[in-house]
Amino acid sequence: MSTLIIDGKKISQDIKDELKKEVEELSQKNIIPGLAVILVGNDPASKVYVNNKKKACEYIGIKSFSYELPQETTEEELLNLIDVLNKTKEVNGILVQLPLPEHINESKILLSIDPIKDVDCFHPYNVGLISIGKMDGFLPCTPAGIIELIKRSNIEIEGKNCVVVGRSNIVGKPVSQLLLSHNGTVTTCHSRTKELAKICQEADLLVAAIGRPQFIKADMVKEGSILIDVGVNRLDNGKLCGDIDFEGCKDKALAITPVPGGVGPMTIAMLMKNCVKAALMQN
Numbered sequence: 001m002s003t004l005i006i007d008g009k010k011i012s013q014d015i016k017d018e019l020k021k022e023v024e025e026l027s028q029k030n031i032i033p034g035l036a037v038i039l040v041g042n043d044p045a046s047k048v049y050v051n052n053k054k055k056a057c058e059y060i061g062i063k064s065f066s067y068e069l070p071q072e073t074t075e076e077e078l079l080n081l082i083d084v085l086n087k088t089k090e091v092n093g094i095l096v097q098l099p100l101p102e103h104i105n106e107s108k109i110l111l112s113i114d115p116i117k118d119v120d121c122f123h124p125y126n127v128g129l130i131s132i133g134k135m136d137g138f139l140p141c142t143p144a145g146i147i148e149l150i151k152r153s154n155i156e157i158e159g160k161n162c163v164v165v166g167r168s169n170i171v172g173k174p175v176s177q178l179l180l181s182h183n184g185t186v187t188t189c190h191s192r193t194k195e196l197a198k199i200c201q202e203a204d205l206l207v208a209a210i211g212r213p214q215f216i217k218a219d220m221v222k223e224g225s226i227l228i229d230v231g232v233n234r235l236d237n238g239k240l241c242g243d244i245d246f247e248g249c250k251d252k253a254l255a256i257t258p259v260p261g262g263v264g265p266m267t268i269a270m271l272m273k274n275c276v277k278a279a280l281m282q283n
């Protein structure tokens with residue numbers, strides 16, 4: 001049987017079209033979702049992501065408020081801006097693009113965002129809700145995007161041996177929790193895991209969120225498995241490359257996500273979904 005290449009671009013477009021419709025209906029009740037996007041510094045990759053988020057807002061009909069602050073911005077200045085946005089009625093969601101410059105304390109910033117406007121789902125209050133299985137509020141964007149890719153490809157999570165490689169607060173940990181809430185049997189691996197290859201070989205569903213180009217090779221994956229690649233590694237030649245050796249692994253897999261065009265676009269679609277949800281919760 002030929003491998004299903006999961007088309008994240010197409011699926012994210014479907015979601016954006018669903019949201020566009022929903023936002024049109026909301027406008028009849030005079031509700032316009034608003035997202036504030038804050039970027040500190042000049043990282044070119046961050047600028048690209050932030051622009052993609054603004055474009056998605058425009059397409060769907062979400063009003064975006066953009067703050068591009070210089071690298072030297074102090075923690076206090078950033079906290080003051082967030083305080084103002086927390087109190088601004090037109091702003092339903094606040095996103096502070098990560099990573100932040102070294103001199104700014106990231107956890108202090110994430111704590112200062114009003115949890116009801118925390119569309120990234122990074123505030124400890126919202127992280128806590130996810131960890132106790134309350135999934136009716138904001139969902140973390142990349143992990144929720146992964147679940148949506150799987151569901152819309154008609155793949156069942158329940159009962160599957162799910163292996164997540166990576167334990168970051170942004171991807172590894174929350175995706176493990178979402179898979180668990182969908183009744184997967186979840187193993188979370190990391191740099192200190194012993195016999196990583198052996199554990200990966202047992203995975204019916206493997207999520208690679210390591211941050212190393214082509215780390216997962218064909219001999220590490222099970223025949224007939226589902227392979228989800230969260231890697232966004234920029235190579236010296238400018239090309240984007242995943243954490244899975246796509247060419248090597250694809251014939252062994254039942255389904256696999258490409259990079260680009262897999263998980264990445266879903267992250268933005270799920271962010272948009274959280275913005276619409278935020279507007280509903282606040283109106």
Ligand SMILES: Nc1nc(=O)c2c([nH]1)NC[C@@H]1CN(c3ccc(C(=O)N[C@@H](CCC(=O)O)C(=O)O)cc3)C=[N+]21
Pocket residue numbers: 048049052095096097098099120141232240259260261262263264265266267268
């Ligand atoms: N507060 C915050 N929230 C985030 O959600 C967040 C963040 N900070 N910092 C950086 C990471 C990374 N991230 C991506 C979003 C979209 C693509 C994406 O659309 N990727 C395209 C390709 C884009 C390209 O060519 O570079 C794709 O995979 O097809 C990738 C990565 C969100 N992040």
Ligand SMILES: [Mg+2]
Pocket residue numbers: 142170171267
């Ligand atoms: Mg991400």
